[in-house]
Amino acid sequence: MQFKKLLLACGLSGVALANNSTLTTNTPTAASGCSFSAYTATDSKGVAKVAACATAIGDVTIHGSGAPSTIDLSSVKEIYGDFHVSNVTSYTLLAPNLELVSGELELTGNTNLATLNLAQLVTVGTLRLEALPNLSKTGLTSGITSADSVIVSDTGLSSLDGINVFKLKEFNVNNNDQIESINSGLEQVTDSIYISYNAEKVNVTLDKLSTAKDVYLESISSFSAQNLTAVNGSLSLYSNSMDKVEFPVLKSIDSSLSINKNDDLNEVNFPKLEKVGGAFVVENNDDLEDLSGFPKLSSVGGSVNMTGTFDNATFDSLKKVSGAFYFDTDGNATCSAFKKLSVQGKSKCHASTSSSKSSSKSGKSSKSDSTSKSSSDSGSDSKSSSSGSSSSSKKSEAIVNTSFSTFAAVVATFFTAGIALF
Numbered sequence: 186m187q188f189k190k191l192l193l194a195c196g197l198s199g200v201a202l203a204n205n206s207t208l209t210t211n212t213p214t215a216a217s218g219c220s221f222s223a224y225t226a227t228d229s230k231g232v233a234k235v236a237a238c239a240t241a242i243g244d245v246t247i248h249g250s251g252a253p254s255t256i257d258l259s260s261v262k263e264i265y266g267d268f269h270v271s272n273v274t275s276y277t278l279l280a281p282n283l284e285l286v287s288g289e290l291e292l293t294g295n296t297n298l299a300t301l302n303l304a305q306l307v308t309v310g311t312l313r314l315e316a317l318p319n320l321s322k323t324g325l326t327s328g329i330t331s332a333d334s335v336i337v338s339d340t341g342l343s344s345l346d347g348i349n350v351f352k353l354k355e356f357n358v359n360n361n362d363q364i365e366s367i368n369s370g371l372e373q374v375t376d377s378i379y380i381s382y383n384a385e386k387v388n389v390t391l392d393k394l395s396t397a398k399d400v401y402l403e404s405i406s407s408f409s410a411q412n413l414t415a416v417n418g419s420l421s422l423y424s425n426s427m428d429k430v431e432f433p434v435l436k437s438i439d440s441s442l443s444i445n446k447n448d449d450l451n452e453v454n455f456p457k458l459e460k461v462g463g464a465f466v467v468e469n470n471d472d473l474e475d476l477s478g479f480p481k482l483s484s485v486g487g488s489v490n491m492t493g494t495f496d497n498a499t500f501d502s503l504k505k506v507s508g509a510f511y512f513d514t515d516g517n518a519t520c521s522a523f524k525k526l527s528v529q530g531k532s533k534c535h536a537s538t539s540s541s542k543s544s545s546k547s548g549k550s551s552k553s554d555s556t557s558k559s560s561s562d563s564g565s566d567s568k569s570s571s572s573g574s575s576s577s578s579k580k581s582e583a584i585v586n587t588s589f590s591t592f593a594a595v596v597a598t599f600f601t602a603g604i605a606l607f
């Protein structure tokens with residue numbers, strides 16, 4: 186039955202295991218006493234029972250302060266099932282001949298663990314290293330090339346050496362304050378990339394990555410994804426210290442794009458980005474004055490909120506926003522870039538220097554008036570609207586969808602005048 190799990194894992198991590206298809210056709214056989222059903226070892230004797238198995242079938246857990254200070258599993262080569270080591274006070278875990286864990290390999294809450302030997306490990310279902318403050322090295326000498334998910338959280342690791350995977354469901358690296366560099370050969374992530382709170386100056390390089398679903402980046406000082414062409418979920422850059430961000434070949438983001446609270450960010454470049462399926466949010470980036478890095482962006486499927494001190498906002502291709510639209514700058518950018526825009530929701534553009542009339546009002550107060558009502562700003566995944574696109578953008582009439590009737594008409598009036606207020 187654990188074998189079933191293996192097959193499942195293989196199915197999910199297709200590309201990874203396709204690297205070595207012998208693994209998927211392997212039929213495990215185990216010596217007697219090595220076929221477990223959720224076996225938990227809590228002392229030396231229990232650990233010895235596991236240690237005697239070259240091949241173990243079933244879920245194996247080593248748990249608690251009764252485990253020996255050195256857990257020696259040198260004879261174990263394969264575990265068909267999950268392998269958990271949790272809350273042990275052990276200092277050392279040796280599994281130098283372990284090649285395969287078909288389910289989850291989880292080491293968690295082992296606060297003393299300082300030495301880990303996984304020299305031959307190449308294949309795991311999920312690798313989960315969590316709450317291992319004294320562990321500075323992964324001990325992956327051969328390195329894993331097949332895995333379904335990799336989660337490294339709250340460890341003392343200084344690098345991700347030996348995690349050499351190409352395709353993953355989840356890549357999650359957070360709260361490892363000694364990791365200063367993440368440079369991965371990952372090519373595809375089908376679920377999420379989550380990187381946050383590692384070393385303050387962490388540089389992240391994912392230059393082989395071509396597609397990902399959700400990407401969340403926080404507390405990063407530089408980021409590079411030279412080959413990322415599609416984000417099939419959301420892309421979020423939150424509270425990073427990078428001064429520049431560039432996605433040179435990214436063409437589409439299926440859900441939302443959020444660039445928020447990146448205090449040093451002064452350059453944002455998405456030269457190929459054509460479509461954002463959900464919300465488009467740029468706010469609280471104190472140094473970001475230039476918003477001209479979206480030359481190809483033509484449609485936003487959710488709402489737009491761009492708030493900041495922008496001196497330059499050019500959106501040469503932007504034609505359609507399916508949610509609400511809100512632009513507010515204290516800098517000298519104007520609303521002219523949005524004149525031809527078709528907005529289906531509420532719309533407001535406020536610029537302190539305006540080429541057109543009515544720049545007189547004090548932005549701040551009109552701002553607080555308006556926001557109380559709208560609040561539909563994060564109407565992110567409004568994919569529905571994309572189909573009926575042909576209706577809009579007749580000419581340079583700003584707002585189109587007349588089912589908003591008088592409301593829209595009012596917006597349109599103000600909008601063509603260069604400013605909308607409410």
Ligand SMILES: *[C@@H]1O[C@H](CO)[C@@H](O)[C@H](O)[C@H]1NC(C)=O
Pocket residue numbers: 200204351
């Ligand atoms: C494993 O797959 C990756 C990505 O598809 C490929 O670059 C690599 O050469 C493969 N390795 C082997 C040993 O087949």
Ligand SMILES: *[C@@H]1O[C@H](CO)[C@@H](O)[C@H](O)[C@H]1NC(C)=O
Pocket residue numbers: 205206207208284
């Ligand atoms: C594939 O995995 C099997 C079982 O672990 C191993 O014997 C074999 O050498 C591997 N083949 C390659 C090309 O890595």
Ligand SMILES: *[C@@H]1O[C@H](CO)[C@@H](O)[C@H](O)[C@H]1NC(C)=O
Pocket residue numbers: 248271272294
């Ligand atoms: C390990 O310890 C943590 C924190 O003390 C606790 O939350 C967790 O439930 C324990 N794990 C197990 C499997 O007992």
Ligand SMILES: *[C@@H]1O[C@H](CO)[C@@H](O)[C@H](O)[C@H]1NC(C)=O
Pocket residue numbers: 296297299318319
């Ligand atoms: C880490 O290792 C040091 C010395 O080896 C030890 O004093 C400490 O208790 C260990 N655990 C933690 C959580 O630092």
Ligand SMILES: *[C@@H]1O[C@H](CO)[C@@H](O)[C@H](O)[C@H]1NC(C)=O
Pocket residue numbers: 365366386387388407
């Ligand atoms: C991170 O990148 C910056 C700028 O490229 C560089 O100066 C620094 O040395 C890098 N840090 C590490 C740990 O590689």
Ligand SMILES: *[C@@H]1O[C@H](CO)[C@@H](O)[C@H](O)[C@H]1NC(C)=O
Pocket residue numbers: 392393394395412414
């Ligand atoms: C970029 O991704 C494509 C697949 O979209 C792949 O064929 C190509 O080899 C990748 N290039 C690099 C430099 O990784």
Ligand SMILES: *[C@@H]1O[C@H](CO)[C@@H](O)[C@H](O)[C@H]1NC(C)=O
Pocket residue numbers: 396415416417437
């Ligand atoms: C991701 O998005 C791209 C571009 O829209 C599309 O071609 C691709 O099929 C999508 N992949 C998945 C897994 O949805």
Ligand SMILES: *[C@@H]1O[C@H](CO)[C@@H](O)[C@H](O)[C@H]1NC(C)=O
Pocket residue numbers: 477497498499
């Ligand atoms: C705004 O940026 C665009 C693109 O970089 C540039 O062509 C244009 O001259 C800039 N406008 C101003 C007023 O700086």
Ligand SMILES: *[C@@H]1O[C@H](CO)[C@@H](O)[C@H](O)[C@H]1NC(C)=O
Pocket residue numbers: 496497516517
């Ligand atoms: C915007 O205004 C600032 C000062 O308020 C000025 O230094 C800058 O040159 C202006 N930028 C443009 C593009 O006019």
Ligand SMILES: *[C@@H]1O[C@H](CO)[C@@H](O)[C@H](O)[C@H]1NC(C)=O
Pocket residue numbers: 468469490491492511556559560562
């Ligand atoms: C836009 O973002 C700003 C800054 O976070 C926020 O104060 C405001 O309420 C948002 N406006 C709308 C209409 O969502």
Ligand SMILES: *[C@@H]1O[C@H](CO)[C@@H](O)[C@H](O)[C@H]1NC(C)=O
Pocket residue numbers: 573576577585586587588589
């Ligand atoms: C306007 O929007 C409503 C509701 O979102 C939709 O049902 C209607 O088809 C749209 N009309 C046009 C002309 O786009």
